[in-house]
Amino acid sequence: MLSDAEIRGIRAKFRIFIKKVYLNSCSQGALSDSVxxxxxxxxxxxxxxxxxxxxxxxxxxxxxxxxxxxxxxxxxxxxxxxxxxxxxxxxxxxxxxxxxxxxxxxxxxxxxxxxxxxxxxxxxxxxxxxxxxxxxxxxxxxxxxxxxxxxxxxxxxxxxxxxxxxxxxxxxxxxxxxxxxxxxxxxxxxxxxxxxxxxxxxxxxxxxxxxxxxxxxxxxxxxxxxxxxxxxxxxxxxxxxxxxxxxxxxxxxxxxxxxxxxxxxxxxxxxxxxxxxxxxxxxEVGLENIAVQIRKLAQLLIKGARDLGIRIKTPSDSMGPLVVLQSGNVEAIIRRLAAENVICSGRHDGLRISFHVHNTRNDVETVLELLKKNRKLMEPGTNAA
Ligand SMILES: Cc1ncc(COP(=O)(O)O)c(C=O)c1O
The missing domain is CATH 3.40.640.10 (Type I PLP-dependent aspartate aminotransferase-like (Major domain))
Known part of the structure; x- marks a missing residue:
């Protein structure tokens, strides 16, 4: 298992994290300095x-x-x-x-x-x-x-x-x-x-x-x-x-x-x-280490979303890397998150939040905080999107 300091070291290789919370590896992986x-x-x-x-x-x-x-x-x-x-x-x-x-x-x-x-x-x-x-x-x-x-x-x-x-x-x-x-x-x-x-x-x-x-x-x-x-x-x-x-x-x-x-x-x-x-x-990071970190974050998000009363489309025992939350207006919630520099994506009625080894507990807390603020957009509704 990686220490917090090791995760920070890995995260520092991805410049995007200077400005953004990147939670969209399910669409495109973040760019590292070595790549x-x-x-x-x-x-x-x-x-x-x-x-x-x-x-x-x-x-x-x-x-x-x-x-x-x-x-x-x-x-x-x-x-x-x-x-x-x-x-x-x-x-x-x-x-x-x-x-x-x-x-x-x-x-x-x-x-x-x-x-x-x-x-x-x-x-x-x-x-x-x-x-x-x-x-x-x-x-x-x-x-x-x-x-x-x-x-x-x-x-x-x-x-x-x-x-x-x-x-x-x-x-x-x-x-x-x-x-x-x-x-x-x-x-x-x-x-x-x-x-x-x-x-x-x-x-x-x-x-x-x-x-x-x-x-x-x-x-x-x-x-x-x-x-x-x-x-x-x-x-x-x-x-x-x-x-x-x-x-x-x-x-x-x-x-x-x-x-x-x-x-x-x-x-x-x-x-x-x-x-x-x-x-x-x-x-170099180690696939076992990566899996442990991803599972931890997926479970934290699932628990947090459940506490907020948000419907979770992903099975509750998920080991990640993708956790999908139901939203009545996926496009709007993605825009709200992006306005706060949190990058996610959506498909149909699902807000997709995906984790990799460079993500941290803070990322989960940030996204949960924003979901709480925008709770209405997570109610079932019409996805004109
Ligand atoms: C599960 C899965 N399979 C296949 C693809 C697309 O593969 P490709 O564009 O390389 O054919 C994607 C792209 O998002 C995917 O998520």
């Missing part, structure tokens, strides 16, 4: 080398290995892609919906997940949405829907609009018993606690660097379980998906034997420098 410096390092290499592609490709491979170790996978199981959507699309394009047609997914998925599988309908996919019970999506719904006709079960680990945490292990057990694959979208949790894809027993895992991994947009990761890689041939491809991109062979499709076959074009080198620095910062 900023890594952009400069890239610019320097560009100035000095002009086109130092050997160095840049080395950085890209180093980041693949760095992320693989971060999630307990091997580098061959990780594709570096431009967005979570790009990674999932590559998988979707490789599945054969002639044999198993159903895609079973919950209403708590991020919209891109719905769009991707709906777009596969002309290829035979039949997306089937599980209807949430308010802010709950019981695992039994998966047990009822997943059958021998199910190809894949995409599941969000933490829901972007209410902080609900899915029982990934249980869903994997249900899906695997029927021979279906599981794809976990960990965008709203990766970077907040240790993760091991082997222990989770997932087939595919995606996340991106711009939220809790404290990096920029433009880099995302797709993990594919080793045994599945040779069985899947994406219909979205490009030179970086080939066994040897630098063979410059236009006439042959020779897919890489590793998860790189799910990539396509030139990697985003500046973002790779920055993404790598974000992950390194988390590794």
């Amino acid at each position: 900023e410096a890594s952009f400069q390092e890239h610019l320097q290499s560009w100035h000095e080398g002009g086109s130092p592609w050997d160095l840049w490709v080395q950085k890209y491979e180093q980041m693949r290995a760095q992320f693989a170790s971060f999630i307990g996978a091997s580098p061959d199981e990780v594709a570096v892609v431009a967005s979570a959507s790009a990674g999932i699309n590559a998988i979707a394009s490789a599945l054969d919906f002639g044999k198993r047609r159903k895609v079973v997914l919950g209403e708590f998925e991020f919209p891109t997940i719905g769009h991707i599988w709906l777009a596969q309908q002309p290829c035979g996919a039949r997306p089937e949405f599980l209807t949430a019970q308010g802010d709950d999506l019981p695992v039994e719904l998966y047990a009822k829907a997943v059958d021998e006709d199910t190809s894949i079960v995409p599941v969000t680990h933490v829901c972007f609009k209410n902080g609900f945490r899915s029982s990934v292990r249980e869903i994997c057990r249900i899906a695997h018993a029927k021979g279906a694959l599981v794809l976990v979208d960990d965008y709203q949790d990766c970077g907040t606690r240790p993760v091991n894809v082997k222990e989770l027993d997932v087939d595919f895992y995606v996340t991106g660097t711009l939220k809790y991994l404290l990096g920029p947009s433009g880099v995302a990761f797709l993990y594919v379980r080793k045994e599945l890689i040779p069985l899947l041939e994406p219909k979205i491809s490009g030179w970086f998906a080939q066994r040897n991109p630098f063979a410059f062979d236009v006439r042959h499709l020779d897919l890489a034997p590793s998860a790189r076959r799910f990539e396509s074009g030139t990697p985003p080198i500046p973002n790779i420098y920055a993404a790598s620095a974000g992950i390194e910062l988390l590794r």
